Amino acid sequence: MSNHIFQRYDIRKDYSWNYQHAPDPVDCSVSEVPGRWQFLEKPIASPLGISAGPLLNGKWILYYSKLGFDILTYKTVRSIERECYRLPNLTPVRNNQLTGDEQEVPVSPEMKGSWAVSFGMPSQAPDVWRKDIEWTRNNLRSDQLLSVSVVGTVQPGWSLSDLAEDYARCAAWAVESGADCIETNFSCPNVVTQDGQLYQQCESASLVAQAVRQAIGTTPYVIKIGHQPDRAASAELLKSVAPFINGLAMTNSIAARVKDSSGQLMFDGQQRGICGDGIRSASIDQVRLFSQLIEEYKFNLKIVGVGGIHSASHVKEYLNAGAESVQLATAVMLNPEIGIQIRNGLTV
Ligand SMILES: Cc1cc2nc3c(=O)[nH]c(=O)nc-3n(C[C@H](O)[C@H](O)[C@H](O)COP(=O)(O)O)c2cc1C
Numbered sequence: 646m647s648n649h650i651f652q653r654y655d656i657r658k659d660y661s662w663n664y665q666h667a668p669d670p671v672d673c674s675v676s677e678v679p680g681r682w683q684f685l686e687k688p689i690a691s692p693l694g695i696s697a698g699p700l701l702n703g704k705w706i707l708y709y710s711k712l713g714f715d716i717l718t719y720k721t722v723r724s725i726e727r728e729c730y731r732l733p734n735l736t737p738v739r740n741n742q743l744t745g746d747e748q749e750v751p752v753s754p755e756m757k758g759s760w761a762v763s764f765g766m767p768s769q770a771p772d773v774w775r776k777d778i779e780w781t782r783n784n785l786r787s788d789q790l791l792s793v794s795v796v797g798t799v800q801p802g803w804s805l806s807d808l809a810e811d812y813a814r815c816a817a818w819a820v821e822s823g824a825d826c827i828e829t830n831f832s833c834p835n836v837v838t839q840d841g842q843l844y845q846q847c848e849s850a851s852l853v854a855q856a857v858r859q860a861i862g863t864t865p866y867v868i869k870i871g872h873q874p875d876r877a878a879s880a881e882l883l884k885s886v887a888p889f890i891n892g893l894a895m896t897n898s899i900a901a902r903v904k905d906s907s908g909q910l911m912f913d914g915q916q917r918g919i920c921g922d923g924i925r926s927a928s929i930d931q932v933r934l935f936s937q938l939i940e941e942y943k944f945n946l947k948i949v950g951v952g953g954i955h956s957a958s959h960v961k962e963y964l965n966a967g968a969e970s971v972q973l974a975t976a977v978m979l980n981p982e983i984g985i986q987i988r989n990g991l992t993v
Contacts, residue, residue, distance in 0.1 A: 667704030713984025758922030782823030925953025936967025957990025
């Protein structure tokens with residue numbers, strides 16, 4: 646074990662504070678992961694990545710790039726500046742494996758592995774994140790991959806094609822700045838049609854994916870989706886987006902309402918994404934389902950497994966279920982050394 650003190654995201658402080666207080670990179674020894682790995686057909690040193698969330702800016706990315714991760718996702722950005730929701734942004738909840746049928750989950754006095762995430766996808770202004778992405782790409786090793794997550798921001802009176810153009814604009818800017826891969830967050834409410842999330846609406850998802858593809862040429866492109874256990878709906882989604890994308894990242898979270906210790910609903914009774922340990926088994930089931938469908942329909946698509954990973958055996962479970970690579974969020978925030986530990990576990 647090293648003697649470094651590993652700084653981590655401070656959940657008692659807000660997004661802006663954490664944005665300003667990114668740790669300096671540390672030098673530690675990181676073991677190789679045996680095997681040949683790819684991310685959307687690009688050769689890569691390991692299948693280990695960090696999903697959109699913990700990496701608020703380039704400094705956070707460089708910090709984790711030295712800690713055993715080869716695929717680094719820049720936290721979701723927008724075409725306009727957007728503030729973060731107020732604290733609490735991360736509320737620990739009871740830690741058991743969720744099925745997605747839960748209406749409510751109770752808070753937990755301690756962090757046991759799962760939490761409700763409530764940031765509202767804040768974003769710096771485009772000129773800030775575009776420069777920062779350029780700086781980040783210039784400072785990462787050439788065999789590490791920078792993925793940038795983008796989301797559209799609906800303005801009053803917008804149609805779906807306006808929203809699609811907004812996604813496409815952000816994606817094009819990210820590619821111009823040096824992104825190796827684009828991820829679009831489709832597990833966000835479709836506020837244009839007011840009825841659920843983009844990944845649950847095949848026609849909308851298809852239209853947005855097509856606009857993004859047109860804007861980014863041949864740059865690798867992944868869509869990030871939420872929980873979808875239904876086989877027919879999953880097949881429908883794949884058919885709608887397959888012509889435009891190279892892969893899917895799943896599962897963003899499982900949505901539920903959060904009950905505080907006095908039994909009151911938090912966040913004005915709105916759902917929040919539950920992330921961490923408790924979504925792992927539902928997410929691995931989903932990876933298995935999508936992987937079977939991809940094979941059945943002969944789509945040329947890869948899966949990025951996300952949700953509840955904090956050990957080498959979790960990584961293996963995702964890879965066995967059909968993921969090409971994996972990404973972590975919660976575990977890297979709780980334990981910055983997790984990448985090094987997982988690599989050690991993958992070498993045995
Ligand atoms: C602090 C935090 C912020 C997040 N922000 C985003 C985001 O901006 N965009 C996104 O697509 N997902 C976001 N997520 C979801 C993660 O990318 C990931 O899908 C989820 O946390 C499940 O992985 P985990 O169980 O390893 O945490 C966030 C998660 C966390 C914990």
